[in-house]
Amino acid sequence: MRGSFIVFEGITGSGKKTHIKLLAEKLKEKGKEVTVISFPNYESEIARFTKRADLDAYTQSLLFAADRSLYQERIKALLGKGNVILCDRYCYSNFAYQTAKGLPLEWLKEIEKNTIKPDIVFLIDVPVEVSVSRVKQLSIEDFTKKEIVERLEREKNFLEKVREIFLSLAKTDKETKWYVVDGSQDISVNHEKIWEKIKEDLKLE
Numbered sequence: 001m002r003g004s005f006i007v008f009e010g011i012t013g014s015g016k017k018t019h020i021k022l023l024a025e026k027l028k029e030k031g032k033e034v035t036v037i038s039f040p041n042y043e044s045e046i047a048r049f050t051k052r053a054d055l056d057a058y059t060q061s062l063l064f065a066a067d068r069s070l071y072q073e074r075i076k077a078l079l080g081k082g083n084v085i086l087c088d089r090y091c092y093s094n095f096a097y098q099t100a101k102g103l104p105l106e107w108l109k110e111i112e113k114n115t116i117k118p119d120i121v122f123l124i125d126v127p128v129e130v131s132v133s134r135v136k137q138l139s140i141e142d143f144t145k146k147e148i149v150e151r152l153e154r155e156k157n158f159l160e161k162v163r164e165i166f167l168s169l170a171k172t173d174k175e176t177k178w179y180v181v182d183g184s185q186d187i188s189v190n191h192e193k194i195w196e197k198i199k200e201d202l203k204l205e
Contacts, residue, residue, distance in 0.1 A: 013131035038088035
């Protein structure tokens, strides 16, 4: 029996990691084999290259796509074993962030056309202000937090564009099912909504 491939998308601070953790725990309780992955996969040399400051957006997009391409056989194998794969960011982040930088969406889709399509994409949608305030509350090293908050403050207009593109993808993508979740609501409320959709799709009790 083929497994399920579930992707979580959204801007920084939307709550993707929290919802992946909660969903993984719930699925394991139901006896499912769960694998959590994320992109960029900075364990790979290709993904580490994306951090270089001298890269133009086209080159960076190709590297992000190549990083995912390297992982396709593993995704296929896990699905073949019946695993539920929970993925933090996928090709849709490349589409949203790079389109916001001015790259053509059709070109971005073309370079990722061979990626395995997920069964479900959950877009955890939050306003940029919520994103920034959540990062400020994170219990991470102060210098790292300060650096991230300053970057988010600088990039507010850019992130608004990214958010709009994500919402547009959710409406127009015909290749997979999208569910938009209001990430500014209570975590437990949203977890229940996500779980109801998963139960329906995976036919769980």
